[in-house]
Amino acid sequence: MNAESSVSQTPRWFTEFAGQASESGFTLLGVCPVVDANGFHSLVDWIEAGYAAGMDYFANRIDAYRSPTGVMVGAKSIAVLASPYPAAEREACQTGSGRVARYAWSGTDYHDVIHKRIKALKKLVQSSAPEVSLRGCVDTAPLLERELAELAGLGWRGKNTLLLHREQGSYFFLACVLFDQVLPYDTPQEKSYCGSCTACLDACPTDAFVQEGTLNAGRCISYLTIEHRGSIDPDLRSAIGDWVFGCDVCQEVCPWNRKPSRQFQASEDSFPTRSVDLIEILEMDEETFRQRYRKSPFWRTRLQGMQRNAAIVLGNQRNQTAVSALERHLHSEDHVVAEACAWAIAQMNPM
Structure with a gap:
């Protein structure tokens, strides 16, 4: 969690959750409250402008994007996690070969990998605090993950729309875990460090x-x-x-x-x-x-x-x-x- 978090109010089960998240490969973790999505109207405008192209699943579930409670009724807090993928230098492409985006270099579907980690985290919480309800999501639920990541203090959205972190850049996946509990929240990221760069x-x-x-x-x-x-x-x-x-x-x-x-x-x-x-x-x-x-x-x-x-x-x-x-x-x-x-x-x- 970020240094700004109120650690003294953090329940023990969430401290354990954060510790295991780090051990399992998540390098960033921030917490934000469940609030209506500020970017909802921008998403509607983006879809209406035709910029979603053939990704009809945005329009088909548009109402669910209004609030994270559309994903989990009763949710009060969201832990946003980042999991890095390889960022090694790209080699020259040989004739007859095709380039592949870095996130796919492992040859494994990241959804499967991250869902497995989240399942283990959910099991940990349920064993320590069975009264807590939670749900994990990896970019397939109607959530504005990058907006949530900004609210959780993980970084800012660059001019290329991707989330940027000052130490880890943008080569990482985002995952969200929703809780029906009020947790100490991290300070939102309000400043962009892109400057005049284009x-x-x-x-x-x-x-x-x-x-x-x-x-x-x-x-x-x-x-x-x-x-x-x-x-x-x-x-x-x-x-x-x-x-x-x-x-x-x-x-x-x-x-x-x-x-x-x-x-x-x-x-x-x-x-x-x-x-x-x-x-x-x-x-x-x-x-x-x-x-x-x-x-x-x-x-x-x-x-x-x-x-x-x-x-x-x-x-x-x-x-x-x-x-x-x-x-x-x-x-x-x-x-x-x-x-x-x-x-x-x-x-x-x-x-």
Whole structure:
């Protein structure tokens, strides 16, 4: 917890909770009260402007975002936790390989990892204080996690919309645990330390930022290569470059992430999906893809999305050795993959 917390009023069971959270890999923990979301109307405006693109789950659950009590009735306090992921320097991408966003380098779905930790924390609280009710969430519940993290004193939202911490940058996941108890609250983060810097906005390959703090998801490489279903706008394909899954550009250029002392490192053994073989992806069938990636972040994109992305990257790389693999999909019943492969082949010998 932050130094500003009123430790003297902290119940013993929560002190144990905080201690185990730290031991299990959460590097930041702050507590905020349950209040109506200040950012609710901004979220509505963002959706109405069309910036949510195909992420209909925001609009479908919009009323639940008004207050955390929409997630847990009777909630009074929220512990916001941060869990870092590898931030090692990105290596040059070899022709035939596609870049993967850092959060997916482990090859394991972070939801499964963090939910397991939260389940252990919940068990600890229930054994120490059975009268306490709690619920843990990892970015799938209708919560404005970054707003809650600011209220809990964990950092500020950068111009790229991500939460930034002065020591840990932005390479971390956020999780929330809601309690039906009043706890000592941390001092909210009210100051931004971005200053006049616009590195993240300037570096975005697809100009996805409408303005500071506003992202048009329909132009974001992370959205396009992970969440988006169907064909990708041809006008955006060249800007995707080597990114086959996600994008880290706006984080890589951020000064708060670029100092080695603020980066969480990990061994190479922790990076089984730091990059992927694009031709191998194209040659996979559904069963092979399922066996290899069912428990990985790639599963969200599914085989169709990964093959579409692989074709686009191969086209951007002008990789002639991939032509035969691309041609095998030209008459596929999957028109999304077939069209992407046809586009890629056309890039090999542009007019």
